[in-house]
Amino acid sequence: MAPSFDDGNSLFNFVVRDGNGVKGMVDSGLSTVPQAYMQPPIERIDKDRARKHGHPPIDLSKLGGPEHDEVAKQIVRAAENLGFFQVVNHGVPVDLLESLKDTAHDFFSLPAEKKAVYRDDVSPTPLVKYGTSFVPQKEKALEWKDYISMQYTNDAEALQHWPEEIRDVSLEYLRTSMSMVRKLLQVLLENLGVKPEDSMIDVLVDKKMVNMNYYPTCPNPDLTVGVGRHSDMGTLTILLQDGIGGLYVKIEDDSEFGKKGEWVEIPPVPSALVINVGDMLQVLSNGKYKSAEHRVRTTSTKSRVSIPIFTMPNATAKIAPLPEVVEKDGNTLYKEFVLADYMKNFF
Numbered sequence: 001m002a003p004s005f006d007d008g009n010s011l012f013n014f015v016v017r018d019g020n021g022v023k024g025m026v027d028s029g030l031s032t033v034p035q036a037y038m039q040p041p042i043e044r045i046d047k048d049r050a051r052k053h054g055h056p057p058i059d060l061s062k063l064g065g066p067e068h069d070e071v072a073k074q075i076v077r078a079a080e081n082l083g084f085f086q087v088v089n090h091g092v093p094v095d096l097l098e099s100l101k102d103t104a105h106d107f108f109s110l111p112a113e114k115k116a117v118y119r120d121d122v123s124p125t126p127l128v129k130y131g132t133s134f135v136p137q138k139e140k141a142l143e144w145k146d147y148i149s150m151q152y153t154n155d156a157e158a159l160q161h162w163p164e165e166i167r168d169v170s171l172e173y174l175r176t177s178m179s180m181v182r183k184l185l186q187v188l189l190e191n192l193g194v195k196p197e198d199s200m201i202d203v204l205v206d207k208k209m210v211n212m213n214y215y216p217t218c219p220n221p222d223l224t225v226g227v228g229r230h231s232d233m234g235t236l237t238i239l240l241q242d243g244i245g246g247l248y249v250k251i252e253d254d255s256e257f258g259k260k261g262e263w264v265e266i267p268p269v270p271s272a273l274v275i276n277v278g279d280m281l282q283v284l285s286n287g288k289y290k291s292a293e294h295r296v297r298t299t300s301t302k303s304r305v306s307i308p309i310f311t312m313p314n315a316t317a318k319i320a321p322l323p324e325v326v327e328k329d330g331n332t333l334y335k336e337f338v339l340a341d342y343m344k345n346f347f
């Protein structure tokens with residue numbers, strides 16, 4: 001039976017501890033958002049005031065062809081300014097993108113017991129984690145989101161440990177995306193004056209994770225967020241979003257993309273993928289590429305899914321601006337650190 005969601009403890013037990021998630025709460029019939037999910041006014045998203053980011057998606061099939069330089073320039077310009085861009089002809093099959101979205105809906109429609117086996121403290125494998133919000137034990141206001149996260153070590157372990165309902169499409173998505181990621185990094189590193197070896201790119205994307213995010217419908221979308229403002233910690237993130245929309249990015253500096261501090265929406269584009277720069281790539285580039293803050297709104301009409309791939313260096317990696325860039329810039333904006341220490345702060 002669904003508890004009274006006005007009581008913080010029973011809400012926490014039902015949603016987090018017992019693994020029902022926000023979806024379970026919504027399915028139990030809910031006409032208003034519980035207090036625990038109400039964002040303070042400055043974190044609420046005024047959708048009527050945000051512009052849409054109108055830049056056309058970048059056509060990656062042109063890399064390596066006669067228009068290579070122009071396309072490379074578009075990628076660099078987007079990474080330097082907004083830190084977000086969309087790509088098409090990216091090599092990830094379009095019907096796979098459709099299967100991924102369907103599979104995510106099917107997975108979150110499973111009975112809570114099926115998903116709850118992967119809750120953090122009971123999951124049979126450290127590679128897979130099912131959860132809700134971000135760190136519900138610590139957040140002041142909870143996020144209107146459930147998720148499952150799958151770490152990639154190698155194919156054999158993924159086949160053995162990832163939930164079988166979502167395993168095969170997720171693996172295929174990761175495999176096809178990674179060849180695109182390598183091409184993008186090649187372009188972004190070359191622009192920094194680095195002649196990237198394969199082994200260097202291997203280090204930058206050593207850790208990989210596929211997530212599925214589920215944002216249930218929300219009775220009061222103006223009071224909540226699907227994901228609150230954050231930047232991604234890693235190197236590059238690949239994101240598949242569905243047609244609902246609601247992903248907003250904060251403009252870091254005045255540019256052709258808008259005014260500093262303004263939020264723009266990355267609109268859904270059929271068969272496109274969203275790419276964004278993470279904190280580690282910002283540091284490596286000595287601040288040239290922007291790891292922009294972003295957040296997601298909720299809606300009252302339809303549940304939304306998104307499927308990001310996060311890439312990052314190994315936790316033991318030492319991270320600092322690349323020497324080629326520091327030499328050119330004549331200064332360094334960041335002191336060297338170990339990624340594991342940075343991660344402790346992040347969470």
Ligand code: OGA
Nearest residue numbers: 213227241247296306308
């Ligand atoms: C994330 C994220 C955006 C989205 O998972 O880090 O920013 O559209 N997701 O779901």
Ligand code: NI
Nearest residue numbers: 230231232294
């Ligand atoms: Ni993010």
